[in-house]
Amino acid sequence: WKSHLHPEWGGGAERGGEGGGERKDFRDTVIFTTVRTGADGKARTGFKLPDNLTSWRVTYHALTPDLKADSGTYQLPVRLPFFVEMNLSDTYLEGDKPVVLLRGYGSGLKANQTVKYRLTLTDPSGRKTLQTGTGQSFAACDLSLPSLVAGPYSLTVSAGSGPYRDVITREFTVVKTQMEKTEVRHLTLKNGLTLPGGSEGPSEIIFSDYEKSQYLNGLCQLSGLSGSRLEQRLARREADRLLGRHFAAGQDVTREDVESLADYQRPDGGIAILPYASSDLALSALVAAILPDQFDRRALTGYFYRVLNQKDAGEDPSLALLGLSALDEPVLLQVKQELKNPGLAISSRINLASALLAAGDGAEARQVYREILSRYREDLGDSMRIKAGRDQDEIIQATTRMAVLAARLNQPEKNKLYQYIIDNPGEEVVNYLERVQILRSLLGDMNSAPVSFTYSFRGETRHVTLKDGETHKITVLPEEIKQVRFSGVKGQVGVIVQYAAPFTVDRTGVSKDLILSRSYVVSGRESASFTRSDLVRVVIDFKVGDKAPGGGYEVVDVLPAGLSFVPRPYDYGISDQDLKWWSYPSEVKGQRLVFLVGKGSGRIVYHARVRMPGEYRAESPVLNRAAGPGIYAAGSGQRLIIR
Numbered sequence: 001w002k003s004h005l006h007p008e009w010g011g012g013a014e015r016g017g018e019g020g021g022e023r024k025d026f027r028d029t030v031i032f033t034t035v036r037t038g039a040d041g042k043a044r045t046g047f048k049l050p051d052n053l054t055s056w057r058v059t060y061h062a063l064t065p066d067l068k069a070d071s072g073t074y075q076l077p078v079r080l081p082f083f084v085e086m087n088l089s090d091t092y093l094e095g096d097k098p099v100v101l102l103r104g105y106g107s108g109l110k111a112n113q114t115v116k117y118r119l120t121l122t123d124p125s126g127r128k129t130l131q132t133g134t135g136q137s138f139a140a141c142d143l144s145l146p147s148l149v150a151g152p153y154s155l156t157v158s159a160g161s162g163p164y165r166d167v168i169t170r171e172f173t174v175v176k177t178q179m180e181k182t183e184v185r186h187l188t189l190k191n192g193l194t195l196p197g198g199s200e201g202p203s204e205i206i207f208s209d210y211e212k213s214q215y216l217n218g219l220c221q222l223s224g225l226s227g228s229r230l231e232q233r234l235a236r237r238e239a240d241r242l243l244g245r246h247f248a249a250g251q252d253v254t255r256e257d258v259e260s261l262a263d264y265q266r267p268d269g270g271i272a273i274l275p276y277a278s279s280d281l282a283l284s285a286l287v288a289a290i291l292p293d294q295f296d297r298r299a300l301t302g303y304f305y306r307v308l309n310q311k312d313a314g315e316d317p318s319l320a321l322l323g324l325s326a327l328d329e330p331v332l333l334q335v336k337q338e339l340k341n342p343g344l345a346i347s348s349r350i351n352l353a354s355a356l357l358a359a360g361d362g363a364e365a366r367q368v369y370r371e372i373l374s375r376y377r378e379d380l381g382d383s384m385r386i387k388a389g390r391d392q393d394e395i396i397q398a399t400t401r402m403a404v405l406a407a408r409l410n411q412p413e414k415n416k417l418y419q420y421i422i423d424n425p426g427e428e429v430v431n432y433l434e435r436v437q438i439l440r441s442l443l444g445d446m447n448s449a450p451v452s453f454t455y456s457f458r459g460e461t462r463h464v465t466l467k468d469g470e471t472h473k474i475t476v477l478p479e480e481i482k483q484v485r486f487s488g489v490k491g492q493v494g495v496i497v498q499y500a501a502p503f504t505v506d507r508t509g510v511s512k513d514l515i516l517s518r519s520y521v522v523s524g525r526e527s528a529s530f531t532r533s534d535l536v537r538v539v540i541d542f543k544v545g546d547k548a549p550g551g552g553y554e555v556v557d558v559l560p561a562g563l564s565f566v567p568r569p570y571d572y573g574i575s576d577q578d579l580k581w582w583s584y585p586s587e588v589k590g591q592r593l594v595f596l597v598g599k600g601s602g603r604i605v606y607h608a609r610v611r612m613p614g615e616y617r618a619e620s621p622v623l624n625r626a627a628g629p630g631i632y633a634a635g636s637g638q639r640l641i642i643r
Helices: 208-222 230-246 255-264 282-290 297-310 317-326 331-341 345-357 362-376 391-408 414-422 432-445 478-483
Strands: 055-063 069-077 083-087 089-093 097-105 113-124 128-136 142-143 150-163 164-175 178-186 203-209 377-379 385-386 451-457 460-467 471-476 487-488 493-502 516-523 535-544 553-558 563-565 587-589 592-597 600-610 615-618 622-625 631-632 636-641
Touching: 055 391, 069 553, 083 150, 083 164, 083 178, 083 471, 083 493, 089 460, 097 113, 097 128, 113 142, 113 460, 128 142, 150 208, 203 460, 203 487, 208 230, 208 414, 208 432, 208 493, 230 255, 230 282, 282 297, 282 317, 282 345, 282 432, 282 615, 297 478, 317 331, 345 391, 362 377, 362 385, 362 391, 385 391, 385 414, 391 592, 432 451, 460 471, 460 487, 516 631, 516 636, 535 553, 563 636, 592 600
Parallel strands: 089 164
Antiparallel strands: 055 069, 083 097, 097 142, 097 615, 113 128, 113 150, 150 164, 178 493, 203 471, 203 493, 377 385, 451 460, 451 487, 516 535, 535 600, 553 592, 553 622, 563 600, 587 592, 615 636, 622 631
16 A cells, blocks of 8 residues: 555555554454364354455355365455554664654544654663654644664554544664675585575575585586587586496596597697697687597697797796606796796796696695695685686686595585686686596595484484485574584585675775766656655666676665555556666565676666655665675665655
8 A cells, every 4th residue: 555545445464453442453364264064054253354454355165074165255345433644664774764654534534633742762672752743634733753773663653533542552663784695605514414594584504415416517518518619528527427427327438528628739740729720829728627538648748848849929838847757857947937027927836836836846836826825816705716717707617626626635615616716607717627637536535425414403313314415495484594503424424504684885895897877867867855755766777797707696675654656657657768788676675676687798777666755774785696695795775855
């Protein structure tokens, strides 16, 4: 219902009750029961109506023993000669100063009849504030509330006109923020672990064999590759072999396929992407590290030495050194000397760290890895990337090479780095062979036995065994999250906990790759001050830059309590021309609106109507990854005045 409409036009939860007594029971559902009729086909039940003044709908369904059925509805209107209507929101933000609109209605009132109001506000500390006001029948009387603090409030309004009296009590909550995010926590299950969870809504908990599920998914992706590029053929072949070895799900490799790989080695000894292409240094280094025995090792070794000695323009010597180290050539001193070059690109430093490891100096390789990680890593929650490069493809390439190094060094970030390259395929990046190299290392460290655990929940105890990518899921309410108990954990059981949590805008996670701004427009002019009859156009401009992680993004905006979202603006006379930029949210949850966007620049436009006067805080809009709010951008918050 809309506050400026006469209540007899439709039902509203706060319009009603029993005149003469305090009205505070505004349930939407009164009774749900089953009755059995007598031989005459009649049955009886009783109930007391709540305090809503509306038309109640009774819905019934009937069934006979011989399976004949019927259903229907019956309207039960409720009216009073006098009652007060209060326009109040269920939730406000801390610092809001709402104006409560009171109106006296009823069949016993006449036009321009005086109505007296008395308002009692009880704040979270129990302190009461009293106000009085006088208005005319069917017209609004404004009573201003003080600046609100966080916590529960109670508001009682008594009204009278001539012989009539009515008292209504409403409760509302004041919160610090209505902005929320989906918190995703990745944990390793241990005996006695206490899970985090949401304080308001349910938490979804997913258990899996953390390593096997991630690795099996990656191998299946590679096994399904098609195409004639060497990376595709080698990755598909090696993925099938690893599937057969670790998951009993691979396919045999034919001799013809192996022999045909020789067509990709060029006369200079290097390896080409396609049989008719020129040698590619980066691909040659990868082949040397992964499957050198499928090609002529001596010719490939000579190719790398020629690249080093000739110092070909545009060729990266770190790749040649990496290839030679993988082929067991004595180039360790050259690798260390090259690392002293102060002008080395980050990609070259990663290549040289891998060369150190291949040459047997794991300690220095680990030191270089940690130095690069501490400077360039960006933790995104469920994944991690190396933010080094001019665009997203270069970031993916750097992350891929670091993921290879992390897997071979068995570093704690190995799974997060690998997850990022799985989630972000890039536009022109081909990293199939690096993914094979990562999986080969990860699978070598993996415990192949199934994982299992026991948990107690809601008075029941259950034992769970997971294998071959299986998962187990439970949903837990806020009051239950601390009651879940774990024991008998065997293997590395991964736990993903997802729940809604308040979103606090601070410096942590802010990304320069994301830009967001918002404005309010009335009659073609930007403004932060409105009147009660205004229709407000909300305009949000955003940009997701080239360096931002791949995938979808969300723009989240929370309307202040004094405004209400308009789902059908054409009902308010908005023309088709004005609607050409109109955007409809993917989710509407109270005052919170979510819009899905992609990379690039864009504009979101939606409309809101004035709901009630007062001063309200407009929270900062937020732009973040749909996969998780690890990085985000926030617009500016504002204070809106509705007169």
